[in-house]
Amino acid sequence: MHHDGEFIQEENLIREYNKKDLDIIRNFLEEYIPSANGKLLNSKVCIYTDTPDLDFIIDYFPEDENIIVCSPCSGHGFKFTPAIGEICSNMINNEKIKFDLSEFSLTRFV
Structure with missing residues (x-):
């Protein structure tokens, strides 16, 4: 719908x-x-809100890794709030991330 x-x-x-x-x-x-x-x-x-490929963006800003870009839009992001929160926490604290984030990279739009 x-x-x-x-x-x-x-x-x-x-x-x-x-x-x-x-x-x-x-x-x-x-x-x-x-x-x-x-x-x-x-x-x-x-x-x-949506991305061109209908998936999330979870990545570091290319020019400054102190900035995290997180856009769990696409209408289904709310279901993943606990996992996305954990991922962002790991990114902020420079901890190991348990998930492969390559499909959520900003570079996929370049």
């Missing part, structure tokens, strides 16, 4: 839902949770 939005900049964000988005949600509810497909009481529009 959350991968089909339009690409926008924050300053161009329209903070009201549109009929197309509401129809997508209504169809989903009708199929999977029909009893929840009632009157709309409230709505909010937010920015959904």
Whole structure:
């Protein structure tokens, strides 16, 4: 449901839902949770952040290893908060990292 939005900049964000988005949600509810497909009481529009390859960024800033870049976006980052917190703690304290972070490198976008 959350991968089909339009690409926008924050300053161009329209903070009201549109009929197309509401129809997508209504169809989903009708199929999977029909009893929840009632009157709309409230709505909010937010920015959904993502990287070009839909994965996290966890890396040192190339020009200064005292700076850590951590962007667990892509809509699934919240599930990995404990692991990402541990990784960032290891990075800050110059401790061994238990995970291979190569797929989360900033250099993949160069």
